[in-house]
Amino acid sequence: MRSSSKPDILRVFARHVADLGYDEVSLRMVAEELGISKGTIVHHYGSKDRLLEAVHSEYMRRRLAEARVILEQIEGPAEQVVALIAQLLIAQRDDRAATVAFAREFVRFSSLKVMHDIRHMRAEYTAIIRNVIANGIEQGVFRPGSPDLVTLQIFGMCNWAWTWMRPEMQWSVGEIVDAWTGVLLSGLIIDGERCRSIDVEAIVDKVWNLTKAEAEANVPGT
Numbered sequence: 001m002r003s004s005s006k007p008d009i010l011r012v013f014a015r016h017v018a019d020l021g022y023d024e025v026s027l028r029m030v031a032e033e034l035g036i037s038k039g040t041i042v043h044h045y046g047s048k049d050r051l052l053e054a055v056h057s058e059y060m061r062r063r064l065a066e067a068r069v070i071l072e073q074i075e076g077p078a079e080q081v082v083a084l085i086a087q088l089l090i091a092q093r094d095d096r097a098a099t100v101a102f103a104r105e106f107v108r109f110s111s112l113k114v115m116h117d118i119r120h121m122r123a124e125y126t127a128i129i130r131n132v133i134a135n136g137i138e139q140g141v142f143r144p145g146s147p148d149l150v151t152l153q154i155f156g157m158c159n160w161a162w163t164w165m166r167p168e169m170q171w172s173v174g175e176i177v178d179a180w181t182g183v184l185l186s187g188l189i190i191d192g193e194r195c196r197s198i199d200v201e202a203i204v205d206k207v208w209n210l211t212k213a214e215a216e217a218n219v220p221g222t
C-alpha cells in the first residue's frame with residue numbers, strides 16, 4: 001500500500017497507538033505499512049509527539065463539530081444529554097482507533113506544550129456538556145445541583161467504555177445509551193413522566209445520522 005496522504009498516516013498511527021500504546025509504536029512501523037519512507041512522515045509532522053498531537057486534534061475537531069450540530073438539531077436539555085452520551089458512545093464504535101488512542105494517551109501527555117490546543121478543545125467540549133446541564137437546572141427541568149459534578153459523571157461513564165466495548169459485545173449502542181441515561185435522567189429530571197416519554201432510540205438514530213453526515217462532509221477531497 002503506497003500512500004503519502006496525511007489522513008492515511010493519521011489513521012494508521014492512531015490504530016497502532018490504540019492497539020499497542022504510544023511507546024510501542026514507531027514512525028518506521030507506520031511508514032512500512034503505508035509503503036512510504038519515514039522521511040515522508042517527518043516531512044508532514046516533524047516528530048512522533050507532533051503526530052500524536054495531530055491525531056488528538058483531529059479527534060477533538062470531529063467531536064466538537066458533531067456536538068454543535070447535535071445542539072442545533074435536538075432541543076431540550078434532557079434530550080441533549082441523551083444525544084451527547086450517544087455521540088460519545090457512537091465514537092467509541094465508529095471512530096474506535098482514534099477514540100482509544102485519545103483515551104489511553106491524552107492524560108499522560110496532556111501537560112506537554114504541544115498539547116495546548118487539545119487542552120483548549122477538550123475544555124470547550126466539557127463546557128458544552130456542562131452548559132446543557134446548567135440550562136436544564138435553570139429551566140427547572142433538572143433538579144438543583146452541580147453541573148460540574150454531573151458532567152464528570154457523564155465523562156466517567158463514557159470515557160472508559162473503550163476498555164470493554166467490542167464489536168462482538170452483547171449490547172448495542174442504543175441499549176447502552178438507554179440503560180445509562182435511564183439511570184442518569186431519573187435522578188436529574190424533576191418530572192418523572194417526562195423522563196419516561198423520551199424516545200432514546202429515536203435520538204440515538206438521529207445522532208448516528210448526524211455524525212455520519214458530518215463525517216462524510218469532512219472527508220478529504222469531498
